[in-house]
Every structure is written in structure tokens, then in C-alpha cells.
Amino acid sequence: ELMDYRAEVQSFRDYLKSSKRVMALCGAGLSAASGLPTFRGAGGLWRTHDAISLATPEAFRINPSLVWQFYNYRRHMALNVKPNPAHYALAELAKKRKDFITLTQNVDGLSPRAGHPAEQLFPLHGSLFDVKCSEFFCDYAEGNNFTDPIVPALALPLDESDPTTTEARKAKELDISDAKVLLPELRLDDLPHCPKCKKGLLRPGVVWFGERLPEKTLSTAEDWIIASKKIDLIIVIGTSSTVYPAAGYTDRARVKGARVAVVNMERTEKTTQGMREGDWYFQGDAGVILPDLLK
Ligand code: BJW
Numbered sequence: 001e002l003m004d005y006r007a008e009v010q011s012f013r014d015y016l017k018s019s020k021r022v023m024a025l026c027g028a029g030l031s032a033a034s035g036l037p038t039f040r041g042a043g044g045l046w047r048t049h050d051a052i053s054l055a056t057p058e059a060f061r062i063n064p065s066l067v068w069q070f071y072n073y074r075r076h077m078a079l080n081v082k083p084n085p086a087h088y089a090l091a092e093l094a095k096k097r098k099d100f101i102t103l104t105q106n107v108d109g110l111s112p113r114a115g116h117p118a119e120q121l122f123p124l125h126g127s128l129f130d131v132k133c134s135e136f137f138c139d140y141a142e143g144n145n146f147t148d149p150i151v152p153a154l155a156l157p158l159d160e161s162d163p164t165t166t167e168a169r170k171a172k173e174l175d176i177s178d179a180k181v182l183l184p185e186l187r188l189d190d191l192p193h194c195p196k197c198k199k200g201l202l203r204p205g206v207v208w209f210g211e212r213l214p215e216k217t218l219s220t221a222e223d224w225i226i227a228s229k230k231i232d233l234i235i236v237i238g239t240s241s242t243v244y245p246a247a248g249y250t251d252r253a254r255v256k257g258a259r260v261a262v263v264n265m266e267r268t269e270k271t272t273q274g275m276r277e278g279d280w281y282f283q284g285d286a287g288v289i290l291p292d293l294l295k
């Protein structure tokens with residue numbers, strides 16, 4: 001078993017070295033070792049809500065308070081964890097090789113924080129730290145907004161039963177992902193509003209279901225997978241491969257001649273789909289496996 005693993009790692013490393021162009025395609029499993037929950041499976045519930053059902057334009061239209069509480073919480077969590085060795089390994093690879101890019105479905109900002117060169121990092125689903133106006137007639141957008149909470153009303157509730165000082169209580173924020181914890185009442189006026197049109201609510205600059213992905217990322221993906229910069233290798237890390245277009249990239253790269261290396265905690269029909277001779281499947285924690293592969 002272990003011998004097999006070492007041999008697989010060696011064959012992957014040899015191929016990586018001989019590859020001309022390489023792409024990493026990442027999902028939530030990349031950040032799992034940092035302590036952020038994934039979308040599907042254990043941890044995919046936020047209070048009683050399926051995280052996926054909150055990531056829609058409809059949810060925001062119907063209940064912007066709930067959706068902002070969810071995203072404000074996610075921003076807070078992301079700011080309070082650290083990149084893990086897998087993020088650093090990708091960042092180092094990108095610094096070493098200009099013929100390498102990362103496409104990421106993650107919105108948590110951990111790859112940039114690990115020092116991944118921005119010009120080699122392509123977000124598919126936006127960022128928790130971009131905000132934009134939700135009105136179709138307004139084009140207001142801003143990046144790198146790390147204000148936490150994004151507005152005072154969204155501050156996480158503190159444990160008021162704690163008799164100690166305010167400072168000490170600060171460390172004891174209640175975990176609002178737990179449905180037993182009461183959500184603070186919010187008025188629409190208290191949610192973040194657009195400074196430009198002064199009418200619309202701001203919304204997270206992430207890509208929800210049914211929404212368009214960033215044009216630059218889409219064209220780069222096309223270029224590296226099927227057009228002029230055809231890759232020899234795609235490393236697919238910590239994604240359930242259920243959300244398109246990202247989920248389609250692996251097979252399209254394979255059809256165009258790339259070899260595929262999957263790094264995933266689990267083995268499912270979707271993560272193994274289309275596997276063939278010459279592909280690799282490294283089952284386990286990306287935080288452990290990726291640094292080993294890219295050593
Ligand atoms: C570990 C681990 C450890 C755990 N180590 N591994 C073609 C066919 C069918 C449908 C469609 C299609 N094309 C488009 C669609 C519709 C739709 C779609 O894909 N639906 C499917 C569900 C069927 N796609 C869209 O709507 C997209 N837009 C679009 O296509 O627009 C077209 C258009 C054209 C013209 C005009 C208008 C539109 C948009 C998709 C947006 C997805 N957004 C979300 C939310 C982002 C914001 C937020 O974060 O809240 O993105 S949904 C959610 O899923 C999030 C993720 O990025 C995405 C993928 O999830 P991911 O990363 O794979 O996470 P998990 O949890 O699913 O998996 C984790 C994995 O890690 C597991 O495998 C674990 O085993 C593993 N793991 N610990 C290694 N330690």
C-alpha cells in the first residue's frame with residue numbers, strides 16, 4: 001500500500017517536471033484543513049439551511065437579512081483562519097513556474113493570503129471580500145473589503161451571560177451557525193447599502209447559481225484547456241465536481257490530452273468520472289498530500 005503510494009507520488013512528480021503547462025482546479029476541500037466547512041456533506045448545513053440554498057439570487061431577494069448573516073459569518077470565519085500547507089504549496093509552485101495557473105472555486109481569500117501570485121490565480125466564483133450593488137441599474141463594485149462585521153448591525157452576538165469584561169466576552173462570540181443561537185433581529189436599513197446609487201442593498205461579490213462567472217476566468221480556462229495554451233496536467237483538488245462549468249473542465253482537459261491528478265478526501269462517482277490509465281487519485285487530506293506532491 002505505502003509502496004504503491006510512494007511510487008504514485010514519484011510518477012506524478014516526474015510527470016509534473018516534464019509538463020509544459022499545468023493547471024490546478026480547486027474546491028472547498030482545499031480549505032478544509034484550515035477549518036472552513038465544505039458545502040456538501042458534513043458541515044454543509046448552516047443553522048437549518050442547506051448552504052447551497054442560501055447561495056442563490058432568490059434567497060437574497062426573499063431574505064437579504066438571513067443571507068447577509070450567512071455571508072458576514074463566512075467572512076468572519078475566513079478572516080480568522082489561516083492558509084494551510086496546501087495553499088502555500090500551490091503559491092510556491094506558481095512562483096516557481098510561470099506556466100502554471102490556479103482556477104479556484106473558493107471565495108475565502110486563503111490562496112492570496114498564502115502569497116499566490118494574483119496574475120496566476122483565477123477565481124471562478126468571486127470573493128467574500130468583494131461587494132457590489134444588487135440593483136441591476138447600478139454598477140457599483142468594490143474589492144478587498146475586509147471590514148468585519150461589514151456593518152455594525154451584523155456584529156456576531158456575544159455571550160451576555162458571561163460576567164467578565166467586554167474584552168473577554170469578545171472572545172466568546174456566539175456561534176450563529178448553531179440553530180439554537182438566536183439570530184439578532186435586523187432591519188433592512190441596517191444592512192449594507194450602496195454608496196453610489198444610495199438605493200440598492202450591497203450584496204456579496206460571489207457567483208450564485210444561475211449567474212455568470214467572471215469573463216476573464218472563463219476565457220483563461222478555455223485558452224489553457226482547449227486553445228493555444230493547452231495543458232499537459234490538471235490537478236483537481238478538494239472539489240466534489242458537481243458545479244458547472246468547473247465540474248466539466250477535468251474531462252475536457254482529459255479529452256484534449258491532459259493527464260489528471262485528483263486529490264480528495266473521498267472517492268465518489270463524480271470525482272472519479274472518466275478516470276483512465278495514467279491518471280492519479282490521491283485520497284486523503286489536501287493539506288497533507290499536496291505539499292508532498294509538490295515538494
Ligand atoms: C477534501 C477535504 C480535505 C473535504 N482534503 N478534499 C451544466 C449541467 C447542469 C447544470 C449546469 C450546467 N451548467 C451550468 C449549470 C447550472 C449551475 C450548476 O452547476 N448546477 C449544478 C448543481 C448541476 N451552474 C451555475 O449556475 C453557474 N453559472 C452558470 O453556469 O452561468 C451560466 C450563465 C450563462 C449566461 C447567463 C447567465 C448564466 C454558477 C455556479 C455558482 C456556484 N456558486 C457556489 C456559491 C459561491 C458563493 C459561496 O461561497 O457562498 O460556489 S455553490 C458552491 O459549490 C460554491 C462552490 O465553489 C461550489 C463547488 O463546491 P466545491 O468546492 O466542490 O465544494 P463541495 O463541498 O461540494 O466539495 C468539497 C470536496 O472536498 C468533497 O469532494 C470532499 O470530499 C473534499 N474534501 N475535505 C481534500 N481535507
